[in-house]
Amino acid sequence: MSANTGLLVGCAFWFLAKGSCWAAAEELGHQRTEVVKPPIASVSLAAPQFSNVAAPQDPPGGGLSLFLRxxxxxxxxxxxxxAHGTIGPDLSHLGSRTAIGAGILPNTEEAIARFIARPDLLKxxxxxxxxxxLPQIEIRMIARYLKALQ
Amino acid sequence: MRGSRADPGAKPSSAAAEEDDVVRVANQPIMIRLKHVVFGAVGLPVVILLGAWIGFFNVGASSGHWKVTAWFLQLAMRSAVRTYALAVDAPKTLDSRGLPAAAGHFARGCAICHGEPGELRSPAVMRMLPQPPDLALTVGDWTDAQLFRIVKHGIRFTGMPAWPARDRDDEVWAMVAFLRELPKLDANGFRELALDGSQPTAPAALADCTRCHGGNGEGRGGLVPALAGQKEAYLLASLQAYARGDRTSGFMALPVTGVDPSDLAALARHFAALPPSPVDPDRASAEVIGRGRQIAEAGIPERNVPACSGCHIGSDKNPLYPRLDGQHAAYLERQLKLFRSETRGGTRFWRIMATAAQRLTDDDITAVSAFFSKRSEAPQ
Known part of the structure; x- marks a missing residue:
């Protein structure tokens, strides 16, 4: 019973989060709306509990812990x-940037995942x-976590 | 040559002779010699091939080589080693830290033919053709560079194999250093060096490990890593990398290819469960260790060197990232330099380490290796 409730709340959270993402993208007048589509495709892959936006509440095995691990x-x-490194860019608000990889890629979860896998190809x-x-699923989870950092 | 032979034949003919005659007389001996050359070049190999095909040449070892063959092979071998060794850049002094590993390797890979010091060799080995030399008597004939050449590349037609890892000259030099010690060793001295004085009673696969890594997994000689308390996943992945050839080492190639792949997991579990060995006695200065700590904990941001701690300190890190606490400084130093020159692979994460190592100077490497060799952390 309580597990079902938790799942429901989790799903609700997740839909809200996704919704606010899209809303933000539209508000910003995002020019590449077509490239915002990949997240829809990834929905089927998505395990709802990993899409939590707030970083500190990242569950074990989630994007943040994979990032640190x-x-x-x-x-x-x-x-x-x-994460206190100073060599690479500060990623605290990665999700709210309009583009990544020195402006060459749209800021989508898909693009972040591609950048993590082979940054040398993109930049x-x-x-x-x-x-x-790294296993593809771990790259996707890290990308999802980073994209959610507003 | 041809012209000078033909001229004396042409000149005595009368000065009034037709030009055609001169040409014909001059050409005649050349035509005959050409025939010989053609027969020699085509016919002789055919005859030799035919001889080989009908089984004329006896390959039996019972009567040994013909004297002329033995003389020629010796001449060719000694000359080739001498000449090719000219290109070898020998160090002024040989590093003695690799001696235990080299002695262990000798016991496993070389003694089968060359014999252990102070032990009688098998009569079967003594009747090999050529007979493997008793190295205690013959290493003095060669310079360090020549020994390096022989150990690294082997010798054709003798059964002497090349070093199993092409890019591990450091290991070949350790073997050369051991060969220099060999004539001074008796049976006990050798066993002390190669087996830590004890005749292992463990299963063969484990005995292959403990010969160099020690019964307590402490790693003998400084260049052999301590395995006790290392992460199990990392140990297994490393063994598999050696078996696949992703990480190259002549010392490791021999034991790891002789083990049933399913035993690798048991070996990894065995060493991971051992309590970490005590850290190295103090050798580096406090200043060097302090600089190492700085690099390990904060990196060198101006040179894009990330902090080692990001991957190597803490129990929540990727199990394929090795624990470095209490590891031998000499081993860490050697591995970082191998990473830097991209001659060390390993688990599928090796390139991350190579990227970081390429931004380190020799001094950085010394400092950070000294720091980790002193650091101790309770195992997970």
């Missing part, structure tokens, strides 16, 4: 977490090493 925090800062000369050895 694989060492991303050695180079990047996300305020309010254990030649980039200092960040490729993380394409």
């Amino acid at each position: 694989n060492g991303c925090g050695a180079c990047h800062t996300i305020r309010g977490t254990d 030649p000369g980039v200092k960040m090493p490729a993380f394409d050895m």
Whole structure:
């Protein structure tokens, strides 16, 4: 009974979060509305409990813990977490940027995932090493977490 | 040559002779010699091939080589080693820290033919053709560079194999250092060096590990890593990387390819469960260790070096990122340099480490290795 309630609340949260994302994108007059579509495709992959927007409440095995576990925090800062690196960009508000990879990619979960896997392909000369050895599902979860950072 | 031979034949003919005659007389001996050359070039190989095909050449080892063959092979071998060794850049002094691993490798891979110091060799080995030399008697004939050349590349027609890892010259030099010690060793001295004095009674697969890594997984000699308390997933992934050839090492290639792949997991579990060995005795200065701590905990932001702690400190990190606390400084230093020159693979994450190592100077590497060798953290 309580598990069902939790699931319902989780789903509600998740739909609200997604909804607010799209609303924000429309408000900003996002020029590449067509590239905002991939998140819809990823909905089927999405496990609702991982889409929580608030960073500190990231569950074990969620995007933030994967981010820290694989060492991303050695180079990047996300305020309010254990990630204090100063070599790479501060990712505290990654989700609210209009573009990523020095402006070459639209800021979508899909694009963030592609950047994590092979940054060198998208931004030649980039200092960040490729993380394409991580399982695809982990890359997607990290990307989803980062996209949700407003 | 041809012209000078033909001229004396042409000149005695009368000065009034037709030009055609001169040409014909001059050409005649050349035509005959050409025939010989053609026969030699085509016929002789055919005859030799035919001889080989009908089984004329005896390949039996019972009577040994013909004297001329033995003489020629010796000449060719010694000359080739001498000449090719000219290109080898030998260090002024040989590093003795690799001796235990080299001795262990000798016991496993080389002694089968060359014999352990102070032990009689098998009569079967003594009747090999050529007979593997007793190295205690013969290493003195060679320079360090020549020994390096032989160990690294092996010798054709003798059964002497090349070093299993092409890009691990550091291991080959450790073998050369051991070969220099070999003539001074008796049976006990060798066993002390190769097996830590004890004849292992453990299963063969484990004995192959403990020979160099020690019965307590402490890692013998500084260049052999301590395994006790290392993360199990990392140990297993590393063993698999050695078996696949993703991480190259002549010392590791031999034992890891002789093990049933399903035993690798048991070996990883065994060493992961051992209590971490005590840290190295103090050798680095406090200043060096302090600089190492700085790099480990904060990185070197101006040179884009991330903090080691981001991946290597803390129990919540990826299980394929090794624990470095209490690891031998010499081993860490060597591995960082191998990463830097991209001659070390490993788990599928190795490139991240190579990227970071390429931003480190020799001094950085010394400092950070010293720091981790002193650091201790309770295992997870």
